[in-house]
Amino acid sequence: MANEKISKRVVDAAQPNPDRDTFIWDTELKGFGLRITPRAIKSYVIQYRVEGGPAKRTTIGVHGSPWTPATAREHAESFMFKVKQGVDPVEEKREVKKQAELLAYDGYADRFVKLYLKVNWRDSWKDGESVLNKAKPHFCGKAITAITRKNVTDWLDSYADRPGQKKLVHSVFRKFFNWAVDEGDLTASPITGMKAPKAVPARKRVLNREELICAWLAAGELADIWTAYFRVLILTLQRREEVAGVDWAEIELDAAMWELPDNRAKNDEAHRIPLSALTVAELKRLGPKPKGLVFTTTGDTPVSGFSKVKKALDAKMLEIMRERAAKRGEESEEVELVPWRIHDLRRTGATNMQALGVPVEVTEAVLNHVSGTRAGIAGVYNRYRYDPEKRKALDTWAAHLQNLIEGLEPTINVVPFARYA
Numbered sequence: 001m002a003n004e005k006i007s008k009r010v011v012d013a014a015q016p017n018p019d020r021d022t023f024i025w026d027t028e029l030k031g032f033g034l035r036i037t038p039r040a041i042k043s044y045v046i047q048y049r050v051e052g053g054p055a056k057r058t059t060i061g062v063h064g065s066p067w068t069p070a071t072a073r074e075h076a077e078s079f080m081f082k083v084k085q086g087v088d089p090v091e092e093k094r095e096v097k098k099q100a101e102l103l104a105y106d107g108y109a110d111r112f113v114k115l116y117l118k119v120n121w122r123d124s125w126k127d128g129e130s131v132l133n134k135a136k137p138h139f140c141g142k143a144i145t146a147i148t149r150k151n152v153t154d155w156l157d158s159y160a161d162r163p164g165q166k167k168l169v170h171s172v173f174r175k176f177f178n179w180a181v182d183e184g185d186l187t188a189s190p191i192t193g194m195k196a197p198k199a200v201p202a203r204k205r206v207l208n209r210e211e212l213i214c215a216w217l218a219a220g221e222l223a224d225i226w227t228a229y230f231r232v233l234i235l236t237l238q239r240r241e242e243v244a245g246v247d248w249a250e251i252e253l254d255a256a257m258w259e260l261p262d263n264r265a266k267n268d269e270a271h272r273i274p275l276s277a278l279t280v281a282e283l284k285r286l287g288p289k290p291k292g293l294v295f296t297t298t299g300d301t302p303v304s305g306f307s308k309v310k311k312a313l314d315a316k317m318l319e320i321m322r323e324r325a326a327k328r329g330e331e332s333e334e335v336e337l338v339p340w341r342i343h344d345l346r347r348t349g350a351t352n353m354q355a356l357g358v359p360v361e362v363t364e365a366v367l368n369h370v371s372g373t374r375a376g377i378a379g380v381y382n383r384y385r386y387d388p389e390k391r392k393a394l395d396t397w398a399a400h401l402q403n404l405i406e407g408l409e410p411t412i413n414v415v416p417f418a419r420y421a
Contacts, residue, residue: 003027006034006044006069016040032076034063044072046079050088058090103185105139105147109176116179123266126241131172144180149190156197164200171196205340207348210321213404215345218316226309228282229295233342235279235398237349237367239266240342244302249291256280256391260368271368274391276398310342349397356396362389 003025004010014024016036023045026032031047044060044067060075061067082089101107109132117125138155139147152173159166174196177189207215212234219230233243242260250259258273265271275283286294295303314337322332346367353363365386 006032006073008069010034011042011063011069014042026073029073029076029080031080032073035059043067044069044076046076048080048083050083051086056088056090100143103143103145105142105144106136108144108180108185109133109136112176112179116175122268127168128172128175131169132176135169135173144177144186147190149194152191153194163197167197167200170194203341203344203347205338205344205347206351207340207344209404210324211317211337211340212348212401214317214320214324215313216401216405217320218313221316222309222312224285225295225297225303226313228285229303230313231282232279233345234349234401235276235282236273236394237346237397238271238273239346240306241302242266244295244304246294247291248287248289248294251275251283251288251294253280253283253288265368267368267370269368269370272385272387272390273366274387274394276395278398278402279394306342352400353393353397356393356400358393358396359389362386362393366390366393 005028006024006026010024011034014022014034014036016022016038018038020038022036024034024036025047033045033047035043035045042063044063045057046060047055047057049055060072079089082092113125113129113132117128121128135155139151142151156166156169159169170191174189174191174194177186177191180186181189216231216234219227219234221227222230229243233240236243236258238260242264245264246258246260250261251257252259253275256275256277256279258275260271260273262268262270283294292299293302297303318335318337321337322335325335326332350363350367353366354360358366
């Protein structure tokens, strides 16, 4: 077709070639054209070169609202103005889209977990990941550059009834935005200068004797894997995730020893946990096996869903507590279970060990704490790991538990401990 100024008359009159696309090129704006397909679809196009490079062609849009000869011409003029400046508008748009995708909250949060949290929060990166994932629906579709202070405060306000969690959320997002600034993706954090939520008082919850007995008995009414899991938690006093992730390769049942490697310990300190006879018996519910996770339902990942199982455990505990109260002639309906957390088992065990005469430095060694008597200079120069004392302490704790469960007089100072400076 002959080239001429593209107008509504020209567009309406243009006829297709049944064999190929045909073009009408505008005589007033070089590179602006109309394409007609064999099926009579008409669209506006631009053909251009950036600084003498190869010829390129891009489509403005199909004829019809919003693209008319006038709107298409206006777009083409703006497009060609950039080309004359040495800019390829198509590549520019593609780069903008790419950057938008890179800065989208969901993907950026995932990269932050991989590149920062897993490296620097080795003991608690999953907590940070959980915080970021829960916020994805709230920040859905937003680039991190578009997240405002108000967006963040609105999200923090949703944790008003959970002060401990609110402080964690603030801490994770403060580090998240500061990391984005360090990476050069933000000029400033939207929450710079925001006051951190007040610190939550340290927990002091310790399960009393009756609660401890009922926790043990209630665990026995769960599936075998959870029975063993909760009882091993109680007996060894190790952390929730450390127990959940234990591999049979870490366990020597004959030697009654659990070797926790440094890459799984919260404080990066390899830890030897002697296993009492009660602990070995609980592990034998599920094994032994040459290798593989001890506590797993999939065979590939450690057990999870702790909150759901803990709720079931609490319900069983309360039921047992009320049954026991009724047998003692007490008002069973008045019995209540004070809320507790899985981590409270460590505090409960440590408190009982002190009552059983276990020296504080041995208790700290059992818990794999590097604070208190094992911190500072003492921790640097005293590399003794108290294996014999830890075994004695955990055996004493297991004997105490067994006496409680069997209704015998609680064991106090059954095994003497030497004091260490």
